[in-house]
Amino acid sequence: MTDAATYAIGIDVGGTFIKAGLVSPEGEVVAKDESASEAGRGPEHMIVRMADAAGRLRNLAPNGSTIVGIGLGMPGTLSHRDGIVFMPPNLPGWKNVPVAALLRERTGIRVSLENDANCAAVAEFTCGAGRGRRHLVLLTLGTGVGGGIVLDGRLWRGADECAAEVGHTIVQVQGRRCGCGQLGCLEAYASASSTAARAEEAIKAGRASSLSNVMQAKGRVSSLDVVNAAGTGDMLANEIWTETCRYLAIACLNLHHTVNPELIVLAGGMCAAGRRLLNPVMDAVRDYGSRMINKPPTICLAELGNDAGFVGAGLTVFENTRA
Amino acid sequence: MTDAATYAIGIDVGGTFIKAGLVSPEGEVVAKDESASEAGRGPEHMIVRMADAAGRLRNLAPNGSTIVGIGLGMPGTLSHRDGIVFMPPNLPGWKNVPVAALLRERTGIRVSLENDANCAAVAEFTCGAGRGRRHLVLLTLGTGVGGGIVLDGRLWRGADECAAEVGHTIVQVQGRRCGCGQLGCLEAYASASSTAARAEEAIKAGRASSLSNVMQAKGRVSSLDVVNAAGTGDMLANEIWTETCRYLAIACLNLHHTVNPELIVLAGGMCAAGRRLLNPVMDAVRDYGSRMINKPPTICLAELGNDAGFVGAGLTVFENTRA
Numbered sequence: 001m002t003d004a005a006t007y008a009i010g011i012d013v014g015g016t017f018i019k020a021g022l023v024s025p026e027g028e029v030v031a032k033d034e035s036a037s038e039a040g041r042g043p044e045h046m047i048v049r050m051a052d053a054a055g056r057l058r059n060l061a062p063n064g065s066t067i068v069g070i071g072l073g074m075p076g077t078l079s080h081r082d083g084i085v086f087m088p089p090n091l092p093g094w095k096n097v098p099v100a101a102l103l104r105e106r107t108g109i110r111v112s113l114e115n116d117a118n119c120a121a122v123a124e125f126t127c128g129a130g131r132g133r134r135h136l137v138l139l140t141l142g143t144g145v146g147g148g149i150v151l152d153g154r155l156w157r158g159a160d161e162c163a164a165e166v167g168h169t170i171v172q173v174q175g176r177r178c179g180c181g182q183l184g185c186l187e188a189y190a191s192a193s194s195t196a197a198r199a200e201e202a203i204k205a206g207r208a209s210s211l212s213n214v215m216q217a218k219g220r221v222s223s224l225d226v227v228n229a230a231g232t233g234d235m236l237a238n239e240i241w242t243e244t245c246r247y248l249a250i251a252c253l254n255l256h257h258t259v260n261p262e263l264i265v266l267a268g269g270m271c272a273a274g275r276r277l278l279n280p281v282m283d284a285v286r287d288y289g290s291r292m293i294n295k296p297p298t299i300c301l302a303e304l305g306n307d308a309g310f311v312g313a314g315l316t317v318f319e320n321t322r323a
Numbered sequence: 324m325t326d327a328a329t330y331a332i333g334i335d336v337g338g339t340f341i342k343a344g345l346v347s348p349e350g351e352v353v354a355k356d357e358s359a360s361e362a363g364r365g366p367e368h369m370i371v372r373m374a375d376a377a378g379r380l381r382n383l384a385p386n387g388s389t390i391v392g393i394g395l396g397m398p399g400t401l402s403h404r405d406g407i408v409f410m411p412p413n414l415p416g417w418k419n420v421p422v423a424a425l426l427r428e429r430t431g432i433r434v435s436l437e438n439d440a441n442c443a444a445v446a447e448f449t450c451g452a453g454r455g456r457r458h459l460v461l462l463t464l465g466t467g468v469g470g471g472i473v474l475d476g477r478l479w480r481g482a483d484e485c486a487a488e489v490g491h492t493i494v495q496v497q498g499r500r501c502g503c504g505q506l507g508c509l510e511a512y513a514s515a516s517s518t519a520a521r522a523e524e525a526i527k528a529g530r531a532s533s534l535s536n537v538m539q540a541k542g543r544v545s546s547l548d549v550v551n552a553a554g555t556g557d558m559l560a561n562e563i564w565t566e567t568c569r570y571l572a573i574a575c576l577n578l579h580h581t582v583n584p585e586l587i588v589l590a591g592g593m594c595a596a597g598r599r600l601l602n603p604v605m606d607a608v609r610d611y612g613s614r615m616i617n618k619p620p621t622i623c624l625a626e627l628g629n630d631a632g633f634v635g636a637g638l639t640v641f642e643n644t645r646a
């Protein structure tokens with residue numbers, strides 16, 4: 001630790017937890033803080049809780065070190081440029097909140113707001129599955145399907161900040177209705193939620209499956225229930241899981257033929273399925289893939305766990321400092 | 324014209340013509356040359372013809388000016404990095420030809436090899452529909468569907484030089500077989516050739532259409548025959564043209580949600596249809612597009628005609644000089 005050490009405060013805000021940490025430019029975490037979001041109490045209260053987390057971390061910063069800024073990762077549509085969150089899912093009362101300015105006011109520290117999938121992409125790029133690469137695309141498979149694109153070591157946000165919204169690329173013409181209003185989005189097939197929803201719909205429609213027991217017991221089915229049941233030979237579960245993986249393969253091929261990153265990283269809750277996710281996706285890429293592709297896309301699982309969000313949020317501060 | 328004037332020789336090689344010109348860094352053309360490709364006589368002969376064109380243009384260069392290099396635009400899969408053409412369609416005998424080195428040997432001028440759609444993208448970016456923009460994606464709608472991506476003013480070629488191969492993104496799961504071997508590629512629906520082919524197939528399958536007269540007279544149907552017949556109320560032609568435009572709309576939306584350029588430029592032979600192409604594509608974008616997109620993609624027609632190929636080829640030389 002030198003006198004010149006600099007850190008960013010990375011904060012990852014979700015519907016349940018606020019996860020935060022003191023992050024070095026290399027993505028090293030020197031202090032961590034986790035608290036409840038208390039999302040039900042609205043944005044003002046949550047911003048106080050973010051500021052409190054930042055305050056605690058500031059007190060934990062090594063003597064003589066500098067805090068260069070707060071990186072704030074949040075879900076849903078938002079503007080990094082303007083520091084405004086438009087309408088995140090699962091956070092009641094948040095509508096067009098200028099959260100970067102409000103949190104800066106409260107902490108006196110400059111705040112860089114970033115989409116949570118972009119944060120995960122930066123974290124995996126710097127100190128996870130993408131270490132040593134120059135370009136990657138990351139897909140988060142959770143409630144929705146988010147994306148982050150790093151090209152030549154920098155986040156690519158696009159002209160209107162809607163680059164990397166891979167979850168809303170259309171993979172099935174006139175397909176399932178997505179939460180965004182479009183038909184046939186990747187998110188309508190390959191998110192954890194839509195995988196679970198497709199299983200539930202099939203069971204309600206009378207399809208026989210061991211998952212109906214799960215549904216009776218828990219009132220719902222998760223994407224991991226689906227992959228587990230598929231592993232035991234359940235026909236319906238196998239059909240749905242295969243479909244999820246095949247749509248992911250199409251998305252990976254389309255990214256390969258558009259952005260052509262060095263690496264496509266699968267992240268988010270559904271990655272708990274591990275090789276049972278990765279292998280069928282890679283099989284389907286080989287199945288669908290063109291014979292003229294010399295080199296198929298390289299696909300892997302994320303390496304950083306739940307810390308990726310706040311680590312990446314912190315790292316974006318250094319990116320913006322350099323810019 | 325100053326003493327320090329520099330020019331590149333841009334050469335656009337197709338199956339029928341070699342189009343070439345002396346191009347300034349701003350894309351101005353000070354001399355032009357057009358000759359037959361004589362593709363049937365194989366690569367060696369064609370390279371001699373390219374060298375001859377370069378020689379004639381060199382003689383036309385203003386006194387005191389410098390030729391900084393030859394930019395060579397060619398169709399099909401190739402490596403800019405290695406200067407090798409792998410297997411272009413419509414050019415018999417070309418297989419893994421190190422054309423950049425061979426043409427350099429013959430002319431003594433360094434040669435930069437570039438995919439023809441990339442050349443068109445650079446030309447439209449510098450002095451066509453993309454003037455004043457920072458990012459664009461261009462799609463060429465001809466025999467195939469090619470693509471070129473310019474981000475922050477530079478060509479984006481991808482990690483393995485297969486970025487912008489938008490023609491081979493999948494827009495229809497288990498759809499029509501593409502020339503590349505994949506099922507459901509954009510190219511299998513939205514190229515001029517596949518638009519014509521779908522019409523011919525339907526007529527052969529017995530569908531009634533005014534296009535059957537065209538087919539009897541010419542032995543074939545072109546994409547422009549299809550759009551013309553659609554304009555006169557022909558049901559089949561209308562159905563096929565609408566399908567072409569709807570798949571193009573899906574590709575534009577997917578590009579918007581992946582790369583998010585400022586502008587998507589439609590180029591290539593099928594653009595002779597003008598607003599009869601652009602309007603239904605934009606209508607379909609609005610139809611399909613998510614209600615959550617604040618700003619739909621901006622789509623327009625290419626402005627440069629047949630010169631775009633050699634102008635862009637020449638411009639890539641300056642890009643490489645600056646790099």
